[in-house]
Amino acid sequence: MIVTRFAPSPTGRLHLGSAYSALFAHEAARRAGGRFLLRIENIDAARCRPAHEQALLADLAWLGLSWETPVRRQSEHMADYRAALGKLQTAGVLYPCFCTRADIAQAAGAPHAADEGEAFYPGTCRGLSREEAAGRIAAGRAYALRLDAAKALAATGDLVWRDRQRGVFAVGRAVLDDVVLARKDIGTSYHLAVTLDDHLQGVTLVTRGEDLLPATPIHRLLQALLGLDVPEWRHHRLIRDETGQRLAKRRESPAIADLRAAGETPATIRARLPLDADFA
Numbered sequence: 001m002i003v004t005r006f007a008p009s010p011t012g013r014l015h016l017g018s019a020y021s022a023l024f025a026h027e028a029a030r031r032a033g034g035r036f037l038l039r040i041e042n043i044d045a046a047r048c049r050p051a052h053e054q055a056l057l058a059d060l061a062w063l064g065l066s067w068e069t070p071v072r073r074q075s076e077h078m079a080d081y082r083a084a085l086g087k088l089q090t091a092g093v094l095y096p097c098f099c100t101r102a103d104i105a106q107a108a109g110a111p112h113a114a115d116e117g118e119a120f121y122p123g124t125c126r127g128l129s130r131e132e133a134a135g136r137i138a139a140g141r142a143y144a145l146r147l148d149a150a151k152a153l154a155a156t157g158d159l160v161w162r163d164r165q166r167g168v169f170a171v172g173r174a175v176l177d178d179v180v181l182a183r184k185d186i187g188t189s190y191h192l193a194v195t196l197d198d199h200l201q202g203v204t205l206v207t208r209g210e211d212l213l214p215a216t217p218i219h220r221l222l223q224a225l226l227g228l229d230v231p232e233w234r235h236h237r238l239i240r241d242e243t244g245q246r247l248a249k250r251r252e253s254p255a256i257a258d259l260r261a262a263g264e265t266p267a268t269i270r271a272r273l274p275l276d277a278d279f280a
């Protein structure tokens with residue numbers, strides 16, 4: 001049984017790019033006679049709003065999607081993420097990181113890279129002694145917990161993951177970043193929550209945009225470390241405007257609500273986001 005999901009963060013309005021992600025996941029389940037789930041990724045209480053969540057559900061329903069209830073809301077499961085983090089800590093694959101964004105950018109020698117979330121962590125805090133780290137924590141310094149990717153991979157041995165369309169990928173050291181698994185401010189992170197939830201919800205096919213391809217080896221590694229089920233993936237194309245520019249969520253991109261107000265219908269929006277070629 002194929003189980004897919006759409007996992008939006010309610011940080012703003014539903015735009016065309018994310019509507020495509022939702023339609024894609026729904027269609028992948030429909031074609032396989034499977035199940036489609038919705039998950040609200042709202043661990044970041046400072047950026048997520050209940051009003052955005054309500055609007056998102058309304059837009060998805062208006063587009064003609066239906067999903068199983070109850071909808072999983074990550075903010076209600078923080079204890080699950082803490083427990084998983086505890087397991088990783090016991091396995092010795094986490095380390096505290098005291099770096100600020102500015103520290104990371106400076107160490108990486110690329111002032112803007114870290115802001116865009118694209119630079120690999122340069123490893124500054126990986127080599128801190130236990131005493132040094134404990135001293136800083138005792139002094140009240142804020143810290144995140146990072147995955148020691150090399151150590152983790154050495155513990156799990158070779159891993160692979162499979163994209164239904166792109167084939168099989170090896171998880172090598174070169175594609176693994178020491179990502180943050182517990183943010184300073186919220187005690188968990190996207191990578192940890194998404195991986196655990198896909199397992200807990202029984203998701204068998206993770207569909208999402210190809211911008212998230214670099215995250216998948218990390219998720220595969222977390223699955224091995226935590227003994228989670230391993231789904232298949234399908235990373236879909238990103239929706240672009242007439243000039244070929246990617247409709248990233250944060251850039252100017254038409255919101256579904258605006259298109260609806262301008263007289264578009266679910267059918268005209270679906271026509272803008274054709275799925276047939278993707279599933280041919």
Ligand code: GLU
Nearest residue numbers: 007008009041194207208
């Ligand atoms: N909340 C994530 C996003 O909106 C979900 C990504 C995923 O499907 O793994 O980008």
